[in-house]
Amino acid sequence: MPAPYRPYALSEIIQETDEVRSLVFTPADGQPVPQFKAGQFFMLRITDVPGLKPSMRSYSAARAYRPDSLSFGIKLHGNFTHALFEKKKGDRIEISGPYGFFTLAENNAPIVLLAAGIGITPLLCMCEELTQKKDARPLHLFYSNRELHRAPFIPLLEALQASHPNFKFVHTITCDPAPEGWNGECGRISAEMLKRHGVDFARAHFYFCGPKAFNDSMQQMLEGAGVAKERIHKEAW
Ligand SMILES: Cc1cc2nc3c(=O)[nH]c(=O)nc-3n(C[C@H](O)[C@H](O)[C@H](O)COP(=O)(O)OP(=O)(O)OC[C@H]3O[C@@H](n4cnc5c(N)ncnc54)[C@H](O)[C@@H]3O)c2cc1C
Structure with a gap:
């Protein structure tokens, strides 16, 4: 049974980069945000823009659960995201969920x-939840972006790293040459990069999300490194 749509008001707009905004919504029916697990997604629906097609899209929760608000990290693309970026504080949309099985294994x-890129959103939510809980498991995040100025949520991820x-947190920039003064990782995420940062290929569970080419290459890399299928989890958008 799909969850019912409920009204939410847009309560905060944060411009993260030129193309990416955090949109925070507050329930407009007086009920709390439904419980969800980090990695799950919601359906957002716009009903007051005549002729909008599609009128609904899926978005992963980008921040850990809070009863009073729901945050998404959204990249401007086509019809739906243009309509969403027209919304002002106080405007209403409808949201249903949570959905999906891209959640952390309980072990x-x-x-x-x-x-990679905007694929960070479900993983950011996981990082925030795990750091808030001071989870005892070793946690690595490898985050790949073409350019530094187009990479959303870096200050937040650095703050989470400092708190736990x-x-x-390993940020890698794939554009060549890397920006002036950059002394982090350069190039695509590889098995060699993961090993250099101490990833335990024999025991870890791996979770990835990004464009199709990125997902395909992560799948290939992990299978090539002998990671069992049960320890590979992906979200395909
Ligand atoms: C489970 C799940 C979770 C997701 N989570 C997020 C998230 O957290 N953040 C996020 O930003 N997205 C997320 N997405 C993607 C999101 O659902 C939308 O697909 C995305 O926002 C694009 O929607 P849109 O209608 O604005 O773009 P679309 O109109 O679908 O456009 C998508 C691309 O197609 C191009 N395009 C559109 N029309 C044409 C045309 N006529 N000819 C050629 N090219 C065209 C656009 O330029 C754009 O590059 C998620 C998807 C899934 C399935």
Whole structure:
């Protein structure tokens, strides 16, 4: 049974980069946000724009659960996202969910998150939840972006890393040459990069989300490194 649509008001708009905004919604029916697990997604529906097609799209929760608000990280693309970016504070949309099975395994294995571009959103939610809970499992996030100025949520991820000793955040820039003064990782996420940062291929569970080409290459890399299928989890958009 799909969850019913409920009214939400847009309560905060944060311009993260030129193309990406965080949109925060507050329930407009007096009920709390439904419980969800990090990695799950919601359907957002716009009903007051005549002729909008599609009028609904899926978005992963980008921040850990809060009863009073629901946050998404959204990249401007086509029809739906243009309509969404026209919304002002106080405007209403409808939201249903949560949905999906891209959630953290309940075991003691180390966690390795692999993201590219806006595919960071479900993994950011996982990082926030795990750091808030001071989860005992070793946690790595490898985050790949073409250019530094187009990479959303870096200050937040750095703050989460600073707040939790188990969390290691590795940001890699794939454009060549890397920006002036950049002394982080360069190039695509690879098995060699993961090994250099201490990833335990024999035990870790791997979670990834990004464009199709990125997902395909992560799948190939992990299978090539001998990671069992049960330890590979992906979200395909
Ligand atoms: C489970 C799930 C979770 C998701 N989570 C997120 C998230 O957290 N953040 C996020 O930003 N997205 C997320 N998405 C993607 C999101 O659902 C939308 O697909 C995305 O926002 C694009 O929607 P749109 O209608 O604005 O773009 P669309 O209109 O679908 O356009 C998509 C692309 O197609 C191009 N295009 C559109 N029309 C044409 C045309 N006529 N000819 C040629 N090219 C065209 C556009 O330029 C654009 O590059 C998620 C998807 C899934 C399935």
